[in-house]
Amino acid sequence: MSRSGFVARFALPAALVFLAAAPLSGQPSDDDCLVCHGDSGLKGGQGQSLFVDGAKSAASIHGSAGISCVDCHSDLAKVSDFPHAGKLKPVACASCHEAAAAAVGQSAHGSAHSGPKPFAVLCKDCHGTHEIRASADASSRTFSLNIPETCTACHLSRVPNARGPGFVGQYLQSVHFRALSKAGLNSAATCVSCHGGHDVRLVDDSRSKVARPNIISTCGACHAGIERDYLEGVHGKAYVKGSRDVPVCTDCHAEHDIRSPADLGSIVYATKVAAVCSRCHDDESLARQYGLLTSRLKTYAASYHGMASKSGETRVANCASCHGHHDIRPSNDPRSSVNPANLAATCGTCHAGAGVNFSKGRIHVVSERTENRWAYTVKIVYLVVIGGLISVFLAFIAADLYRRLRGRWTR
Amino acid sequence: MDALTGRGLIRDDEVFLRMNRVERLQHILLIVSFSLLVVTGLPLMFYEMRLFKAVFSYGRVFYYRGVIHRAAAVLLIADIIWHFGYTILTRRGRENFRELMPRRKDALDAVALFGYNVGLSRWLTRKGLLRRFFDRHPFWKFENPPEYGRYNFIEKLEYLAVAWGSLVMIFSGFFMWNVELSLSMFPLWLHDIFAIAHGYEAMLAFLAIIIWHMYNVHLNPEVFPMSRIWLDGKITGHQLKTLHAIEYRKILAAREKALGPQPAEPGPDIPPGA
Structure with a gap:
């Protein structure tokens, strides 16, 4: 007082x-x-x-x-x-x-x-x-x-x-x-x-408690542990340096409509997390500026995790399941959950007994051609075989119909 | 017609069993499991299509899709095991299997049928072109459609395709079902290949069935709207004679032999195609 x-x-x-x-x-x-x-x-x-x-x-x-x-x-x-x-x-x-x-x-x-x-x-x-x-x-x-x-x-x-x-x-x-x-x-x-x-x-007044530069400490007044985690993560570190592009609490959790992640209406509900993260991580200009990998959402959506999640399955992995949430770290950080050394443990939270084999391959495969050449070969072989066989089938069918129809014409 | 079928040993309306009850049941189980697998699995190859997105995100549809897919897979595996046992343990099964094995003749038959249907060689012969080539290689004249045994090259191809496809699908699918087991043995990149192969093999199987099998047993004017063999297993002496001439002659020869030697008589006349 x-x-x-x-x-x-x-x-x-x-x-x-x-x-x-x-x-x-x-x-x-x-x-x-x-x-x-x-x-x-x-x-x-x-x-x-x-x-x-x-x-x-x-x-x-x-x-x-x-x-x-x-x-x-x-x-x-x-x-x-x-x-x-x-x-x-x-x-x-x-x-x-x-x-x-x-x-x-x-x-x-x-x-x-x-x-x-x-x-x-x-x-x-x-x-x-x-x-x-x-x-x-x-x-x-x-x-x-x-x-x-x-x-x-x-x-x-x-x-x-x-x-x-x-x-x-x-x-x-x-x-x-x-x-x-x-x-x-x-x-x-x-x-x-x-x-x-x-x-x-007003929010655009830099002295406002809800202005971007102050929002972390405002939320952190109650959520102290989360503020600490956030500031240790890759987003928090850039935030401290004054970056205005990194997400703050409200970017992922909404402003007034903050809900429990277990609430279907929450924007961080399990099946909606990917949409939140990809707002920035599929953004070409941000990717260029910060050297981020793109096509994160696309490659996730193509995976079984992504398909199932999109269909409302909450038990499959979303971005946060593997990357963490408040203290997300780059994969080259030894404490990152997606550091190759930690993948067995991270994947193991769902896939019990997951071993080191989980790190022998790529997750977000953008191009099989460069990232998994055997898979690329298999794909190409299949495409050639499918294309070839179907063409042969169609040719046989066409020839068969041709002969039957010609028989009818000349008769 | 009896005059044609050597001593009337095979009447045109005589009924032969082409698929017995066990074979028909195996075929029906295959239809059921295959259809369920296609419906619950193949849409994942087209996950971006709005229709599938809408259907799959309705309630717990996606979850039950997986349950049904695996249940159908179990059904398919059971069907295959049954067929395997049947093929090994019964005389008819072994005989069928022998008849289904591909031979050099099947490749020639395919070429011959195609050539006969197109009719280019006959047109060239009529025009007197390439006469010396055709005289030396009469096969390329394609004057008559090829004659088949119990199974023609189309049926053999389909059978072997199912065998190969099931092998790939069951192997890859088993490891997709048991991710932990798979990754305890294989690196992730290999596991990814299982998933890729599973999807593309499914595409191949689906297209082969929908185009090749559906034409041959449904849309082909010869059988349209549908060959009924898969339901009653019956084939007439006439159909046997026209569609499976070699098998027909084999049966005829066996009956003649059983009847004992007779005065010379013309063998069965082979009617040209259609």
């Missing part, structure tokens, strides 16, 4: 409690306010409810700290003539919550968005008003389990999103939201965990 936070949460309320103990003459008390506002039927000029639930506001973080109505509605502090004028000044939370207000001012919420009906976001839009509670309180709007509801109140449809409608809503199908809502796990990632709270920023 920052120093100003400490002031706002403890020192200031304590001072106010102390001051409240010696009531200042002329300032209306909460009870004075509730004389009118405690009436649940109280309506304003436009018919809006002006009711304030005294019990709830007394139980709020402010009420329980002894902060009175006029501490926030400060323009009423000097008023003695009731009922007071209709329009009040907006409550200035910043007068106490300096740091938070400053952060919000810098954030995406600090300025009106570029949508058709722009509006600035105020503290109360997220935190509520009289009934504000500490975010650790389960009934608070900013309690982890309640965060998605709070944010989606605007972001589900009211606020336009560059990624299209429904992009934010994908979170509601994610493994994070399931953990939150189904398992009740309050440590599961909410909007705030990845985007930040007061300092939420």
